[in-house]
Amino acid sequence: MQIYDVVIIGAGPAGLAAAIQCRENNLDVVVLDEFPRAGGRLLGQLHQEPNGQWWNGIEESKALLERAESLETDIQLGVSVHHIEKLDDQFVIHTKKKYFHTRNVLIATGAAESPAPIPGWTLPGVMSIGAAQVMTNVHRVKVGEKGIIVGVNVLSAAIARELQLAGIELHSMALPTRNVVVDEQSDPRLVMDRLSRIAHLAPSKFIQLGSKFAKYKFVQSLALKYYPTNGIKMWGMPIYLNKAIKQINGTDKVESVTMVDVTINGDIVENSEKEIPVDFVCIAGGLYPLAELAAVVGCPFIYSEELGGHIPIHNETMETPVKGIYVAGNITGIESSKVAREQGKVAGLAIAHKELNSIDIEEKLQAAVRNVVATRDAASIQFHPGISEGRKKVSTAFQETMKTQKELELVR
Incomplete structure (x- = not known):
């Protein structure tokens, strides 16, 4: 032996x-x-x-x-x-x-990975952000034509750029709506605090400069209060801290997502639902x-x-x-x-x-x-x-x- x-x-x-x-x-x-x-x-x-x-x-x-x-x-x-x-x-x-x-x-x-559960997440075309990374960079398989990323964190920001480099169109990156599993991931204040630690990697000098002040809580609250309606763009892709994905829609596969506006506390704004056509969804819940x-x-x-x-x-x-x-x-x-x-x-x-x-x-x-x-x-x-x-x-x-x-x- x-x-x-x-x-x-x-x-x-x-x-x-x-x-x-x-x-x-x-x-x-x-x-x-x-x-x-x-x-x-x-x-x-x-x-x-x-x-x-x-x-x-x-x-x-x-x-x-x-x-x-x-x-x-x-x-x-x-x-x-x-x-x-x-x-x-x-x-x-x-x-x-x-x-x-x-x-x-x-x-x-x-x-x-620990993907965040969202209504409709069992539809074909929904995957973890890591799965999208492996399919794209390792197996050279295109995960879709146009998608959206649910979850704003270090991992999703890094992989989003990799998907773009592979010629995949991304509509945006947004928060998940609040539930007991994703409470922290759906809180704009907590997400803002964590994003401020990687803003130095942003292509925009304006965002890089702002990150030096974003460590202060009052600055974060002010930034969320006046966060742009169209999001802050990185590599041409909007990152939303004031919008969240409420549901993934489709019959036999992903056809769209329902996006809603949220307050700085993560609460859904009534009558703000908007349907976004996409054919794949990446869920980024962290590692x-x-x-x-x-x-x-x-x-x-x-x-x-x-x-x-x-x-x-x-x-x-x-x-x-x-x-x-x-x-x-x-x-x-x-x-x-x-x-x-x-x-x-x-x-x-x-x-x-x-x-x-x-x-x-x-x-x-x-x-x-x-x-x-x-x-x-x-x-x-x-x-x-x-x-x-x-x-x-x-x-x-x-x-x-x-x-x-x-x-x-x-x-x-």
């Missing part, structure tokens, strides 16, 4: 970066991913950075994959993992293909960490709104309180692919250091930890406000958990 040094679950930027570090230190590694192509969410990404350079996710994933393959990394795609079993001295990874035995596990499963596998193996969690949901507790070297279990990428909090890649390097070096106990690896590990912080600080896009505060909470939770574990061991 083969026992691997490490099994890496997820072939995205975090998983591939970790595999490279492990293989450079001659560890026996296998990378598993349920998708037929390696790269994870990198495969769908294409955007322009503030410095004018383009971030091409397909090229970035290609570079990581080529390096991993040059090191003869065992990468098995189309393999779904459904359970991690903890034994005394190893873990057993249960997949649809076979069992994998290993001393260490890196869970780099990324994130999943949350895909952390089920960490839960089944016994990792403790902490809820962090700043990081996007329930996060497996871990330290700065990506190790959880369950010895031998590591996490990296969006499972640790919703951030950019660049941060995920750097976290993967940290996790790979941490596993190599544990297995080899090398001073040279330890020095590289500490440098990699510092690089994660530097990459985070330099990020042009932050999916949630207060990421640094969220990271501090997770670090504190790890220290407290380890202290409790030691106290319990002493009692025994």
Whole structure:
């Protein structure tokens, strides 16, 4: 029976970066991913950075994959993992293909979308914004002729531009009407506050300048009160904070949406319904960490709104309180692919250091930890406000958990 040094679950930027570090230190590694192509969410990404350079996710994933393959990394795609079993001295990874035995596990499963429910959202032609991104950028399938995006956030703003670059017409981007599931996403005040953090990426210098003042609450309230009826345009597409989508209409497929005016508190203005003809709708409800596998193996969690949901507790070297279990990428909090890649390097070096106990690896590990912080600080896009505060909470939770574990061991 083969026992691997490490099994890496997820072939995205975090998983591939970790595999490279492990293989450079001659560890026996296998990378598993349920998708037929390696790269994870990198495969769908294409955007322009503030410095004018383009971030091409397909090229970035290609570079990581080529390096991993040059090191003869065992990468098995189309393999779904459904359970991690903890034994005394190893873990057993249960997949649809076979069992994998290993001393260490890196869970780099990324994130999943949480689309907002809207009446009519089960019609053909309605999809999550991430699905539209993958269909367009990965599979080269045109999702429709003219559509609308429901949900105004960092993710929808970035992908909207990608759809436009593919020649797809977008009518606008608007809020969902309020319900118990999308209360925050339908609140113009909260959406304005979050948008102010990415306004520096807008093509309009006027919007960029305004973002410097938009951090003040009274300025946000004033801006919402006098928000243009026709929206504020980015790349020629109106972004509405004073209009919302009430319903998606159609018989056998999407034919139109019902748009309504809303107040600065998100309340529907009576008799303001207007039907907008479209043939597809993208729903953008945000991302949350895909952390089920960490839960089944016994990792403790902490809820962090700043990081996007329930996060497996871990330290700065990506190790959880369950010895031998590591996490990296969006499972640790919703951030950019660049941060995920750097976290993967940290996790790979941490596993190599544990297995080899090398001073040279330890020095590289500490440098990699510092690089994660530097990459985070330099990020042009932050999916949630207060990421640094969220990271501090997770670090504190790890220290407290380890202290409790030691106290319990002493009692025994």
